[in-house]
Amino acid sequence: MIISVITINYNNSTGLRKTIQSVIAQTYNNIEYIVIDGGSTDGSKSIIEEYEKDIDFWVSEPDGGIYPAMNKGTSHAHGDYCIYMNSGDTFYSKDVLQKVVDSNPKEDIVCGDLCIGDNIIPNPDEVTMKVFYRSTLYHQATFIRTSLIKAYPYDESMRSAADWKFLMHSLIFHDASYRHISMPIAIFETGGLSDSNSSIGRKEVEEELQRCLPKRILEDYRDYCYGVTPFRQMMNKVEVIPPVRKIIYNTNRIVLKVLNMWLHTKWIKDL
Amino acid sequence: MKLSIITINYNNSIGLRKTIESVVSQTDDAFEYIIVDGGSSDGSVDIIKQYADKVSQWVSERDGGIYNAMNKGVRMAHGEYIMFLNSGDILYDNNVIGHVLPKLKADICVGNLVSDKGGRMTPPNEKNLTMSFFIRGSLAHPSSFTRRKLLEVHPFREDTKIVGDHEFFMYTLIRLNASYQTLEDIISIFNTEGISSTQQTPDIDKKILSETISDIMPPRVKEDFDIFMGKRDDYHRLFYELSFSKYRMWIYKLVVIVLKIICLNRGFIKKYKI
Numbered sequence: 001m002i003i004s005v006i007t008i009n010y011n012n013s014t015g016l017r018k019t020i021q022s023v024i025a026q027t028y029n030n031i032e033y034i035v036i037d038g039g040s041t042d043g044s045k046s047i048i049e050e051y052e053k054d055i056d057f058w059v060s061e062p063d064g065g066i067y068p069a070m071n072k073g074t075s076h077a078h079g080d081y082c083i084y085m086n087s088g089d090t091f092y093s094k095d096v097l098q099k100v101v102d103s104n105p106k107e108d109i110v111c112g113d114l115c116i117g118d119n120i121i122p123n124p125d126e127v128t129m130k131v132f133y134r135s136t137l138y139h140q141a142t143f144i145r146t147s148l149i150k151a152y153p154y155d156e157s158m159r160s161a162a163d164w165k166f167l168m169h170s171l172i173f174h175d176a177s178y179r180h181i182s183m184p185i186a187i188f189e190t191g192g193l194s195d196s197n198s199s200i201g202r203k204e205v206e207e208e209l210q211r212c213l214p215k216r217i218l219e220d221y222r223d224y225c226y227g228v229t230p231f232r233q234m235m236n237k238v239e240v241i242p243p244v245r246k247i248i249y250n251t252n253r254i255v256l257k258v259l260n261m262w263l264h265t266k267w268i269k270d271l
Numbered sequence: 272m273k274l275s276i277i278t279i280n281y282n283n284s285i286g287l288r289k290t291i292e293s294v295v296s297q298t299d300d301a302f303e304y305i306i307v308d309g310g311s312s313d314g315s316v317d318i319i320k321q322y323a324d325k326v327s328q329w330v331s332e333r334d335g336g337i338y339n340a341m342n343k344g345v346r347m348a349h350g351e352y353i354m355f356l357n358s359g360d361i362l363y364d365n366n367v368i369g370h371v372l373p374k375l376k377a378d379i380c381v382g383n384l385v386s387d388k389g390g391r392m393t394p395p396n397e398k399n400l401t402m403s404f405f406i407r408g409s410l411a412h413p414s415s416f417t418r419r420k421l422l423e424v425h426p427f428r429e430d431t432k433i434v435g436d437h438e439f440f441m442y443t444l445i446r447l448n449a450s451y452q453t454l455e456d457i458i459s460i461f462n463t464e465g466i467s468s469t470q471q472t473p474d475i476d477k478k479i480l481s482e483t484i485s486d487i488m489p490p491r492v493k494e495d496f497d498i499f500m501g502k503r504d505d506y507h508r509l510f511y512e513l514s515f516s517k518y519r520m521w522i523y524k525l526v527v528i529v530l531k532i533i534c535l536n537r538g539f540i541k542k543y544k545i
Binding site: 171249 | 400402444446448487489491492495496498499505506509510513514518519520522523525526533
């Protein structure tokens with residue numbers, strides 16, 4: 001199985017060196033490595049030339065931004081899966097790719113966990129629309145089947161949410177298959193572009209959501225994810241902490257069972 | 272013509288007479304009245320003939336069920352809005368139509384419905400009219416006014432037995448994003464002996480409803496709704512049911528107290544950053 005690793009870079013030579021080193025240090029050797037530079041002026045090109053023998057394809061020329069660069073990288077990829085490691089991001093350990101291939105991935109989208117600073121942030125085990133309503137899957141830890149990303153390339157008119165749009169459309173509307181591998185894949189360098197552009201990103205996300213889901217379904221999502229009433233807000237707060245959730249659930253159940261003696265409501269009996 | 276009132280009837284002559292009388296005695300008569308009979312054999316036709324001068328159009332022939340008859344009525348109608356008042360249901364008083372007609376603006380306008388046993392169904396407000404509302408239940412069609420264009424774009428599914436109007440409201444309001452308006456007036460009195468209140472939902476209807484739901488929502492969106500609405504685990508089911516209960520503020524306070532007790536344990540605060 002060939003894995004295509006695609007790195008895009010623009011004027012971030014220190015980050016680029018880190019990323020290249022972490023890719024060529026991988027113990028798995030069936031890697032196709034592609035570097036797309038946007039015509040940097042800070043010596044990135046000489047770093048690429050330094051590692052040229054380990055890079056299968058590279059280009060350094062001005063491009064229209066991150067997503068056009070990523071699409072350019074995709075068009076040169078021949079592997080079964082693609083992973084985008086932008087300059088600054090590094091693999092979590094040397095045997096990450098080996099482990100991923102060993103787990104025998106067959107799905108369209110395979111996700112691991114992402115390490116930001118000291119925290120490991122897991123991607124969800126089951127993906128539903130809620131994931132995309134609240135945030136997204138982390139693309140640094142996502143392996144995408146090359147044929148899928150070639151069929152639906154990133155939307156170049158978006159500035160910072162095209163990866164979100166691609167993942168949402170393929171997982172929700174095209175019903176792509178998904179698997180979560182519970183292990184850290186990549187270390188994310190904070191301060192990237194889609195990090196600093198989060199307000200633009202949020203706006204793009206809102207617009208896209210309104211385009212592809214009816215507004216009366218989105219209203220439900222707003223209630224379920226952020227809570228319109230205090231009761232729902234409380235539910236959401238309790239929900240994320242499993243032990244507390246268990247305590248609250250059991251207390252309520254016991255109280256309702258006791259109340260049931262004089263409230264003869266059907267739904268309490270069903271509990 | 273602003274309004275067409277359509278009555279469908281099959282072998283319910285007593286109900287039909289009540290319905291016709293309540294319609295023809297309206298003080299405002301700027302509407303047309305259409306009766307679609309499914310070839311009744313209990314003298315319904317004689318009753319229609321009695322009122323023939325007040326009825327704009329009528330037909331009596333065998334048809335393919337309730338929603339087939341309703342669609343037939345829509346094809347005969349010329350009004351901008353259509354109201355279905357099935358035999359047995361009656362208008363609340365003689366001035367209802369006159370009061371309501373100038374207020375109609377949205378694609379679907381729904382007023383209050385009173386049941387003949389005294390219950391009252393208030394339409395949900397715009398904010399609560401979301402997908403989860405239609406998964407739980409439906410709008411009351413005897414008190415609703417629907418734009419005729421909408422019924423032409425998406426006619427009732429004739430293969431349904433009793434959920435054709437539910438399917439129609441769900442599809443048009445969610446998928447076609449039709450506009451919606453509530454009316455404060457009480458529009459009509461609902462006959463609780465009618466078919467949709469005495470019958471269990473048949474399996475074919477459940478199947479058609481779930482087909483429409485999957486047509487509106489991709490599987491991974493539907494999964495979310497199943498979780499939120501408590502079809503997957505007990506925790507969500509408990510709180511989802513509670514959020515409609517009148518004791519919900521009581522439960523809310525209880526949870527806050529339990530949370531405060533838990534927070535006395537400092538380990539929790541540290542571990543989960545409450």
